[in-house]
Amino acid sequence: MKPHLQVDGVSLHFGGIEALREVSLTVGEGELLAIIGPNGAGKTSLLNCINGVYRPQEGRVLFEGNEITHLKPDHIAWMGIGRTFQNVELFRNMTVLDNLLLGRHVRFRSGLLRGGCLGYRNPEEMAHRRRVEEIIDFLEMEQWRKTLVRNLPYGVQKRVELGRALAQEPRFLLVDEPTSGMNQEETEDIVRFILDVHEEVGTSIILIEHDMGVVMDISERVCVLNFGKKIADGPPDAVQRNPEVIRAYLGEETQRA
Amino acid sequence: MREDTIPHLLWRNVERYGKRVALRQKDFGVWQEISWEEFGLHVRRFCLGLISLGLKRGEHVSIFGENNPEWLYADLATQSAGAVAVGVYPTNPAKEAKYVIGHSQSVFVVCDDQEQVDKVLEVKADLPALRKIIVIDMKGLRRYRDPLILSFEEVERLGRELDQKDPELYGRLLRDLQPEDVALMVYTSGTTGPPKGAMISHTNVLNMLQALTQVLPQDEDDETVSYLPLCHVAERMMSVFVPLYVSSTVNFAESLETVQLAMREILPTIFLGVPRIWEKMLSGVIIRMKDASWLKRKIFEGFFQIGQRVTRLRLDKKPVSLGLRLLHGLGHFCLYRPLKLELGLLRARVVLSGAAPISPEVLKFFHSVGIPVLEGYGMTEQTGVACINRPDDVFLGSVGKPLPGVEIQLAEDGEILIRCPHNFVGYYRDPEATARILEGGWLHTGDVGEWDSAGSLKITDRKKEIIITSGGKNIAPSEIENRLKVSPYITQAIVIGDRRKYLTALIQIDYENVGKWAQERNIPYTTFKSLAQNPQVYELIRREVEEANKDFSSVETVKKFTLLDKELDHDDDELTATLKVRRKAIHERFGALIEAMYKG
Numbered sequence: 116m117k118p119h120l121q122v123d124g125v126s127l128h129f130g131g132i133e134a135l136r137e138v139s140l141t142v143g144e145g146e147l148l149a150i151i152g153p154n155g156a157g158k159t160s161l162l163n164c165i166n167g168v169y170r171p172q173e174g175r176v177l178f179e180g181n182e183i184t185h186l187k188p189d190h191i192a193w194m195g196i197g198r199t200f201q202n203v204e205l206f207r208n209m210t211v212l213d214n215l216l217l218g219r220h221v222r223f224r225s226g227l228l229r230g231g232c233l234g235y236r237n238p239e240e241m242a243h244r245r246r247v248e249e250i251i252d253f254l255e256m257e258q259w260r261k262t263l264v265r266n267l268p269y270g271v272q273k274r275v276e277l278g279r280a281l282a283q284e285p286r287f288l289l290v291d292e293p294t295s296g297m298n299q300e301e302t303e304d305i306v307r308f309i310l311d312v313h314e315e316v317g318t319s320i321i322l323i324e325h326d327m328g329v330v331m332d333i334s335e336r337v338c339v340l341n342f343g344k345k346i347a348d349g350p351p352d353a354v355q356r357n358p359e360v361i362r363a364y365l366g367e368e369t370q371r372a
Numbered sequence: 373m374r375e376d377t378i379p380h381l382l383w384r385n386v387e388r389y390g391k392r393v394a395l396r397q398k399d400f401g402v403w404q405e406i407s408w409e410e411f412g413l414h415v416r417r418f419c420l421g422l423i424s425l426g427l428k429r430g431e432h433v434s435i436f437g438e439n440n441p442e443w444l445y446a447d448l449a450t451q452s453a454g455a456v457a458v459g460v461y462p463t464n465p466a467k468e469a470k471y472v473i474g475h476s477q478s479v480f481v482v483c484d485d486q487e488q489v490d491k492v493l494e495v496k497a498d499l500p501a502l503r504k505i506i507v508i509d510m511k512g513l514r515r516y517r518d519p520l521i522l523s524f525e526e527v528e529r530l531g532r533e534l535d536q537k538d539p540e541l542y543g544r545l546l547r548d549l550q551p552e553d554v555a556l557m558v559y560t561s562g563t564t565g566p567p568k569g570a571m572i573s574h575t576n577v578l579n580m581l582q583a584l585t586q587v588l589p590q591d592e593d594d595e596t597v598s599y600l601p602l603c604h605v606a607e608r609m610m611s612v613f614v615p616l617y618v619s620s621t622v623n624f625a626e627s628l629e630t631v632q633l634a635m636r637e638i639l640p641t642i643f644l645g646v647p648r649i650w651e652k653m654l655s656g657v658i659i660r661m662k663d664a665s666w667l668k669r670k671i672f673e674g675f676f677q678i679g680q681r682v683t684r685l686r687l688d689k690k691p692v693s694l695g696l697r698l699l700h701g702l703g704h705f706c707l708y709r710p711l712k713l714e715l716g717l718l719r720a721r722v723v724l725s726g727a728a729p730i731s732p733e734v735l736k737f738f739h740s741v742g743i744p745v746l747e748g749y750g751m752t753e754q755t756g757v758a759c760i761n762r763p764d765d766v767f768l769g770s771v772g773k774p775l776p777g778v779e780i781q782l783a784e785d786g787e788i789l790i791r792c793p794h795n796f797v798g799y800y801r802d803p804e805a806t807a808r809i810l811e812g813g814w815l816h817t818g819d820v821g822e823w824d825s826a827g828s829l830k831i832t833d834r835k836k837e838i839i840i841t842s843g844g845k846n847i848a849p850s851e852i853e854n855r856l857k858v859s860p861y862i863t864q865a866i867v868i869g870d871r872r873k874y875l876t877a878l879i880q881i882d883y884e885n886v887g888k889w890a891q892e893r894n895i896p897y898t899t900f901k902s903l904a905q906n907p908q909v910y911e912l913i914r915r916e917v918e919e920a921n922k923d924f925s926s927v928e929t930v931k932k933f934t935l936l937d938k939e940l941d942h943d944d945d946e947l948t949a950t951l952k953v954r955r956k957a958i959h960e961r962f963g964a965l966i967e968a969m970y971k972g
Contacts, residue, residue: 248400253511258629260401307512314514 116143118177119319120196120287125164125174127157127343134160135171135343142287147313147320149334149351151327153363156340158323159201162289165321166198167191178287193221197285199276201292201323207265211256211275214264215247218282250278253315254308270301277308288312290322294329302326306333331355339363376551377574379415379452381616383546386412389592389619395441397624398634406441408619414441414528416542419449421531422480423541425504425522429454429548432476432557436460436469436492437484439598440624442508442524444612446482447602451555451574453545458557458569459603461949462488463942468567468949470495472559476569476800477501482524486512493518551575554797558605558752561948563834563955569800570752572605579793580609580755581617583775587762588722594620595719596642599631600649604950606726609756610644635716642722647730647854648951650745653715654737655860659885675703679740687739687766708742717743724748726757727950729831731854732769733923739768747771749831754778754815755794759829770828780829781814787835788821789814820848837955839870845927847875852930855923859916860885864940866953867930868966876969877933878962879913880940886912901937910935932969936962 120142127135135157142148150158163169165176167188176184183191205214224239251257254274259267264275273293280288290309294302306329312318324330330337330351337354339347341363347354354360373387374380385394386408395406422433433450435443435457450457458476460469462484469491473481479501483489485508492505493516507513508524534541555574559567598611615622620642625634635643645653661672682700685692692700712718725735726748738745748760749771758780761772774780778792795815798806809816820832832838833848840846849867856865856877864880883900886909890897897903913935921929940946945957959966 245400248402252400252626255627257398257401257626258633311512315511 116146118142119144119146119179120165120321121175121177122161122165123175123177125161125171125176127160127164127169127171133343135164137174138340138343138345139174140338140345140348142319142321145313145317145319147322147333147335149322149324149330149337150340151324151330151337152340155342157343158340159291160343161340162198162291162321162323165191166196166289189221192283192285195284195286196289197280197283197287198289199273199280199291199293201295203269203272203276205264205272205276205279208263210261210263211251211259211267211278212247212261214275215250215278215282216243218279219243219247221283246284247282250281253281253311254278268301270297270304273297273301273305274308277305277312281312286318288318288320290320292323292325294324294326302329309333376578377451377546377549377553378555378577378613378616379448379546379549381613382408382412382415382448385616385619392592392619393621394615394619395444395622395624396638397441398626398630398637403623403637411441411445414445415448415452417449417528417531417535418445418524419452419531419545420534420542421527421529422449422455423453423545424530424534425480425527427453427455427479430456430554432456432458432478434458434460434473434476434478434481435603436462436464436473436481436488437508438462438628439600439602439607439611440484440508442482442484443602444622446506447556447612452542452549454549454553456554456557456571458559459601459608460559461601461603463601463949464491465943466491466494470498471566472569473502474499475567476557476559479503480506482506482508485509489513489516489521493520496520549574551578556608557800558603558608560752561950561952563948563952568802568805570605571797571800572755573797576755576794576796577609577613578617579777580757581613583777583792583794584609584614584757584760585618586776587760590614590618590620590642590722592619594618594641594721595623595638596620596644597623597625597631597635597638597640597716599625599628599634600644600646600727601949604727605752605756606644606750610642610724614642632716636713637716639713639716639719641719643717643720644724644726645745646727646950647725647734647857648728650725650730650734650738651857654734654858655882655885657711657737658860659888671706675699675707676740678703679708679742680736683736683739687768704742711741712743715743722746722763724760726750728952729833729850729854731851731858733855733858735768739766749829751790751815751817753796753809753817754790754792755796758790758792761828767824767826767828770824770830772828774829782821782823783816785835786820786822786832788817788819788829788831790817791815839867839875841869841875841927842871842873843927847928852920852924852928853877855920856917856930859913859920861889861912861916864936864953866955866958868959868969872970874931875927875929876966877917877930878936878958878965879917879933880936881909881913883939900939904935904937934962934965934969936965 118141122140124137124139125135126137152158164171167186175182293305310333313320337351339360347357347360373384375384389408391407393405394408394411396403433455435446447457460472481492504522505520506522506524506527510523551574554571556572557569559569596611600607602608611622623638625631678699682692723745725745735745746761748757750757758778759771759774781789783789791814818835820835822830824830833850838846839849852867853865856862861882863882866878867875869875881904895908917930
């Protein structure tokens, strides 16, 4: 499999706190990789390093063979890496439609003047609107098209966020805990949509997930982080049996429970 | 051109109306129009596609999915081939879908998406006759490697190829169609036993159409929104057959959730609702009014009362005074028009309620705001409609007078017997049940009814469901249940009392409305269960029950009730696909709760 994204020896510190230590991983083209790990293991930090929110002190990130380690987040987004956030980061007072159109911002070419003069008649805008409608159809959100995001149930907001990331037409998608705070039905829905994106569009995906059932169910490969270090990487069932993983992650779960 | 079978009606329209809009579907936020020509082309191709996959005359094809144009293509394509179209409720769990697909010995099943495909795959081992699963929307199925699966487009492509090879074939198929051929099978919802497949012929449908359009004339400018399950005979009638007959336009919303929005955009002129829909609309209005500002509420109450008075006078065919008429006219702008617009019923000319009995209270409400809902009555076994209230001749609480050509007799025990040219052919693979229900040439409906003084039929209840209390009094539970369901806080009510001293009820609260009510009063709850167990909620429902009790005589009042702590569900066998209650299942499942109401 051709590597789509390579993380090569990435380390990240905040003052004396070590968030990531020499983490390396590779995601192949069209692969779905799950990253798991206890709270504070550095999962989200790793995503932040990939899409340029944080700059790692050491190591490199390569996307489609090009180094993106020191590029700005918007540039990385434009290159084709989309992401969703653990806590919903949407414009709460805008409609679903507008939030999705905003996701297409990186793909807009016409400027303020042209957009302002032509408005909805702008052929470019119409093309974007069509694309957004396809996403609405894909994620089955027709009934909320014109609803303000703040009036939507949490599970649907997460779906809108996924839609916003998709609007960018990413070739690579970073999904941060899509099922946190969701009920069973909402979890099943969002997981189905993520799988659909993976299969229909062929997008490569890194998925951070807490719900072990979901991880074991849908991912082709699982990578485990603990205290900023990668401790395992492999097919779900092998990872599940890895003694270090059991100690670090699952073991801790049982203690807590 | 022949007009004696359903597919011939389609081709007559293609010839006559060609480029005119036949169907409209909202896709990607825009209404897409499909002309009669395109409609015809899809049907022709899909039909030939099925033929090239080996479909033979008299075989069965199941259609399993939500309403969309492809449903209609599949329906008419199947019929064009001389085969029988069988609808399966999209909400059916795998087990029930298996029953229908298996019992009908369907060779193909047309599914609308992954959800239905998964259900069919789950039970495919028990469906030996099944040759292909044809899928309309292939989303999520790329990974599936099952050789049974085939896309709708692929079938149309096969059809196109066959058409090029043998352009006369489709014409020959149509020529071979006989009016007395079975066109479709409708499985009854099965409140008591397993569903039965009612075979309906082209002639049945055409006779029905003729009678129905005599009473409720429609033409090519009419619009309807298709949203109830198409496998139900009433919806099939209203959104496939009548539109074919009168060449009107059928609209499909994007999904069930957006039907209300689609209604507002299309403003259909013909609309069929089931009692559940009308109850929901009514409780929506009541809840909205409770939240409205003082002024709005007063306007609503005032003009609603005027509407009520005018309606009563009109229904009684008494003159309405000038003053009242003026006020009513003012009300048109202040209340009736905006409300009708909001509900998407502004242009609705023919508004019907059927499929189950509805409370006269609900009808009264809609009549008072200028939406004259006409209640009708019919059975799958006689192709849909037997009686209906006429627009100029409405008796609330009755189902109206028989359609032209329909003879109705009441048996000694009050059972309604029907003889008409659209009584069905029979039950599939069940000659005994057929003989039983058509004994003596009359359709034995199993419903008990009576005539009122004006010659309208009143339905008392299902014969089997009539409660005889230990005091010997006959009581129709559905009447009481429907009255209870008028409350916006009550979704389901099951009245119990057969061979008991008094009546009791199991009540399911409306999760949304009661939840909202609780939030406003800062009553904490987490789930349906915790809400239903809250004593304040019990108190709320107690007041609603008391209110409903006022409309009944003392023996007919509900003395005790219990709130169900789960929502009744089709998946759990408690409801049928049409949301009718399966009493037996409920009595078994909640037996302990029922017994508790008769102790102490």
